[in-house]
């Protein structure tokens with residue numbers, strides 16, 4: 001069995017000013033929202049990307065640095081090498097769930113919304129961004145938009161959007177993915193609302209399978225203990241504070 005699987009790009013859709021969502025010529029049945037793949041571009045590097053859909057496989061890429069800019073610029077017909085899926089995905093639980101995403105962090109939550117709807121779980125989503133040009137496309141469930149500058153949806157952040165629907169009944173579980181401080185604020189709101197919460201974290205990763213320790217946060221490895229964590233991650237000494245940069249040096253987050 002080869003470690004890497006080759007996948008060819010069949011569609012490249014520009015979702016907003018930063019994010020391109022790729023569709024590939026393979027399926028990844030059984031992979032869970034929240035799990036990730038290591039994407040290798042030969043001659044460049046290998047980096048983790050969340051799964052945005054499985055049938056066919058989709059990956060959303062925000063062009064931020066050298067690797068992601070190269071990845072996001074690939075055209076239909078180009079191939080990438082993938083290994084995975086790795087890590088622990090989101091666990092669906094409850095009857096009514098809330099998905100809160102910031103920026104490209106909304107991509108795995110859209111996939112989670114699809115899986116929830118298949119199981120008859122009622123999902124509501126909040127998608128936040130700095131401005132309209134950075135918003136991701138809606139999920140298939142009801143999607144509330146929030147922008148910091150008010151150029152689309154509610155003027156404010158995802159917490160303002162959560163407060164705007166607080167009278168609409170109780171959510172059993174709140175799922176969140178996006179900037180770490182945003183997820184921390186979402187988790188504290190979840191605590192107040194007596195809902196469970198699952199957070200999808202990011203750290204630089206190299207092996208992706210729990211060997212190298214590059215993604216460690218205190219005693220936890222994001223790649224193999226996560227990347228989805230519960231409330232316990234709020235107590236982690238590195239949460240919202242520090243990360244290991246690509247050279248392995250600890251830096252403020």
Ligand SMILES: Cc1cc2nc3c(=O)[nH]c(=O)nc-3n(C[C@H](O)[C@H](O)[C@H](O)COP(=O)(O)OP(=O)(O)OC[C@H]3O[C@@H](n4cnc5c(N)ncnc54)[C@H](O)[C@@H]3O)c2cc1C
Pocket residue numbers: 036047048049050051059060061062063064065066067068069104107201202203204205227243253
């Ligand atoms: C589990 C997981 C899932 C991911 N899913 C996606 C996804 O679906 N889509 C996507 O676009 N990206 C995703 N990423 C991020 C992706 O792996 C790359 O880090 C990202 O594309 C930037 O890589 P780069 O080499 O282009 O830029 P880099 O040069 O590595 O970074 C660009 C900028 O981002 C900062 N940065 C990068 N990583 C971190 C970090 N961990 N902590 C703090 N600052 C950081 C750098 O300081 C720099 O300013 C995921 C990461 C993880 C761990």
